[in-house]
Amino acid sequence: MVMLPSSVIHKPAAAGGSSYLDSVASSTCCDLDATISASYAGSCQTWANLIASPADTAAQTAYDFYLGINNTATTDDPTFTGSAGSSSAYFAMDGGDYFTLKSLTSSVPTFWNLARSSQQFWFAYAFRTPTTGTWSATQGFFGNAWTTTNVGTLYYSTTAEPAIFGIANDVGANTQTVAPNSTFLYSTDYLCIISVDTSTGTNNVRSWVNATTASTFSKTWATTTNDPDGNFHIGALSNAGTVQGIAQNGVRIYHFSCGNAFINDTTAAAIVSHLNTRHGRTYA
Numbered sequence: 278m279v280m281l282p283s284s285v286i287h288k289p290a291a292a293g294g295s296s297y298l299d300s301v302a303s304s305t306c307c308d309l310d311a312t313i314s315a316s317y318a319g320s321c322q323t324w325a326n327l328i329a330s331p332a333d334t335a336a337q338t339a340y341d342f343y344l345g346i347n348n349t350a351t352t353d354d355p356t357f358t359g360s361a362g363s364s365s366a367y368f369a370m371d372g373g374d375y376f377t378l379k380s381l382t383s384s385v386p387t388f389w390n391l392a393r394s395s396q397q398f399w400f401a402y403a404f405r406t407p408t409t410g411t412w413s414a415t416q417g418f419f420g421n422a423w424t425t426t427n428v429g430t431l432y433y434s435t436t437a438e439p440a441i442f443g444i445a446n447d448v449g450a451n452t453q454t455v456a457p458n459s460t461f462l463y464s465t466d467y468l469c470i471i472s473v474d475t476s477t478g479t480n481n482v483r484s485w486v487n488a489t490t491a492s493t494f495s496k497t498w499a500t501t502t503n504d505p506d507g508n509f510h511i512g513a514l515s516n517a518g519t520v521q522g523i524a525q526n527g528v529r530i531y532h533f534s535c536g537n538a539f540i541n542d543t544t545a546a547a548i549v550s551h552l553n554t555r556h557g558r559t560y561a
Contacts, residue, residue: 297327301547304399304538306331306387307340309511311357311366311531312556319361322348324368324376333386333537340385340535342376342511344368346520353520355512355530364557367405372526375513376533381421381505387537388421388509391430392444394500397539399472400432401548402511403556407527408464412436417514417522418469419533421507424516425450429505431514432471433522434461440486442471446501453496455484466531468552468560474539475500483539487561489546531556 297313299305308327310316316325326340345353355374359366368374383389390396402418415435422429422445431443431450440456455471470485475498483491507515511533512524524530532552538544549561 295329298401298534298548298551299328299330299332301551302536302538302540302544304332304536304540304544306333306335306535306537308534309340309342309532310555311359311368312362312364314362317357317361319357322350322354323379335385335387339380341379343379344376345374346377358529364555367529367531370512370524370526370528370530373523375520375523376511378509381507381509387535389505392422392428392446392499392501392503392505393475395476396500397472397474397476397537399470399536399538399540401468401470401532401534401552402432403466403468403530403532403552403560404524405466405529405531406461406463407525410463410525410527412461413525415522416524416528417510417512418524419509419511419514421505421509421515422450423507423514423519423521427505427507427515427517428501428503429507429509429515432469433514440469440484442473442482442484444475444498444500446499447503447506448501449499451496451499453482453494455482455492455494456486457484457488457492466558466560468532468549470540470545470548472538472540472545473498481539483541483545485545485549485561489542489549489561491542491545
């Protein structure tokens with residue numbers, strides 16, 4: 278059997294020419310991936326969006342993230358590990374590392390409007406839990422809120438709950454446990470996908486954790502007309518601009534993406550299959 282190089286295996290071209298997530302989910306706004314050199318070449322301060330034409334009409338670079346807090350290399354930068362373009366590459370987190378959206382403004386519509394009413398969106402986050410240790414009280418997967426006085430969204434894990442998604446509207450925050458397993462296992466790769474429709478309160482939350490069939494929840498979300506007041510992070514959350522809930526030492530981050538639709542099992546399964554191939558591992 279002839280073995281193809283990883284650069285071929287994890288970048289299948291679609292009929293429309295894209296080899297990224299917009300080839301399987303037309304609602305995709307951003308696709309950031311440690312295993313694709315066009316997203317991270319191995320030695321810069323930007324984790325770059327691969328989607329040339331985001332579904333929400335934003336510019337491609339509107340969804341670019343800094344390593345750490347800004348464009349200066351410091352100790353809060355995740356450590357790129359592996360070779361650029363390798364399906365086994367990842368960002369290593371040391372307990373003080375995270376990513377920061379370069380600019381959270383209305384030019385990034387999906388992030389900017391997350392806490393407003395009648396929104397539809399999805400996120401996908403691929404990571405590996407550390408080998409040992411105690412799962413911290415609260416670690417952020419991604420988001421731009423931390424308390425009920427923030428405006429934004431938060432996706433995080435606690436010691437007691439595996440994965441929780443919430444929306445904060447400057448007055449209150451509603452949260453929903455969205456993972457079916459009782460806890461995350463150590464030394465395990467996870468692909469978590471969450472999709473929400475805030476225009477209805479029935480069966481309006483779908484969650485996939487290493488799965489292609491959704492766990493479905495009904496939730497009335499806190500919404501607002503106010504602008505978000507924190508930075509959007511990956512591997513952490515934000516309390517009005519102060520970084521909180523940083524991913525613990527030993528976490529590996531492979532991938533982050535989002536879109537502006539309320540997706541179903543068919544689309545989620547397509548995302549899972551695409552990332553299974555891209556990363557050379559089976560999430561589900």
